[in-house]
Amino acid sequence: MIDLAIKHSSMPTNIQHSNFDIEPTGIAYVGCIDEYLVITNTSHNTEISELLTEKLLPKAIYNHTKYLDHLDKAAFDLDMHAIFVERNEQGKQYLLMLNHFGCLKYFDVRFDETANGPIILNPVAEQIWLGDVEQTLLINGCLVSSSPCGYYTDEPSKPGLYISVPIWKKDDEWISGCNKRLEYEAYFTELGIVTAIAVNKPANLLAIAFKQNVYVYKIKQSKNRSIIFDELVCKVKVDFYARYLSFLQEKYLFCAGHDINCTENVDDTSILKGGGFLLFDYIENEIISAFAFGHDLAWGNGGICVTTYPQFTAARSDSQTIKDVRVFGLDRQANLIGWSLNTGKSNILFNSEGSYSNLGIAHVVLTKESIICGFNRGGAVLHIYYFANNDTGYLNGRV
Secondary structure, three states: OOOOOEEEEEEEOOOOOOOOOOOOOOEEEEEEEOOEEEEEEOOOEEEEEEEOOOOEEEEEEEOOOOOOOOHHHHHHHOOEEEEEEEEOOOOOEEEEEEEOOOEEEEEOOOHHHOOOOOEEOOOOEEEEOOOOOOOEEEEOOEEEEOOOOOOOOOOOOOOEEEEEOOOEOOOOOOEOOOOOEOOEEEEOHHHOEOOEEEEEOOOOEEEEEEOOEEEEEEEEEOOOOOEEEEEEEEEEEOOOEEEEEEEEOOOEEEEEEEOOOOOOOOOOHHHOOOOEEEEEEOOOOEEEEEEEOOOOOOOOOOOEOEEEEOOOOOOOOHHHHHHHOEEEEEOOOOOEEEEEOOOOOEEEEEOOOOOOOOOOOEEEEEOOOEEEEEEOOOOOEEEEEEEOEOOOOOEOOOO
């Protein structure tokens, strides 16, 4: 079993800087940039904030939309699907946000220079990418996206993996094709819908899930600076609908998802039930462990409801490292469940005791001290699950 000390708290997010005087429905994105949290408050804004003991201190806010007379369009315009900090060819750093409509926005900002309230962000440039892509990576200056889902966009749902041309120009300080649609190549359309992606940048590896079928490819940069596939490293078939992939240490891939027989319904994501997780050694082409969740988690388009901890360090042996890994998942009632990656056994680490009925889709991010989650139907509230540390610096408890 897993017996860990978890302290739960909830914290309101910052919706004061908004164009709309409406009740917040929930949170559409949670991520980290260095020591800051990035949170998209549905229909209101995206905030970049410092997590303090009792509140979020906003450093920067983005709240601009051209759809002030159309609330639904505004909600999707402000719905961020991916956020990056990246340097261009000359080393200048930009904040990038990709919204539901596929608009990639560039911001020139340094968070630590704020004073007397948050900076109100304004993009210095925009490019057009594909609409409604739920997972996007930025690799070697190229956007790498899962299959477009076609919801509330002009573009239909279509299969395959989509890779853009480099977003940066090579020979000057500005981006490639400012305010224009980015060119792209579609790959693996014959394999169907891409449901999850992950990258191991030091090893130049890209993992791609097509529902049950997961592939790991070696990638490299071509002469025109785009991404090409060098070789297939391995493939594995899982017995769930893969929604989440993560590389662990030098040779492991973690996969997780809901039941393969569940059909997504954007109006009722609670039908996404069951599922499980798998750890795969892609060097030895061997399944290390595979277990059913035994719980219904808060899956849904664009959501991440699982994570693993602790992060690996090279100083620890493979067997000890894998044994120490915990899998964490959030259900729609904000209960935090933990699993042993070694045995598959689980228990509820935080029980909300029926405080919530259905908070919708979870958006989870892992920090050194906590698991942080926002729900798309849970209002403008973050749920924070703090780890209690023992004298080893790892989680307090046992597997």
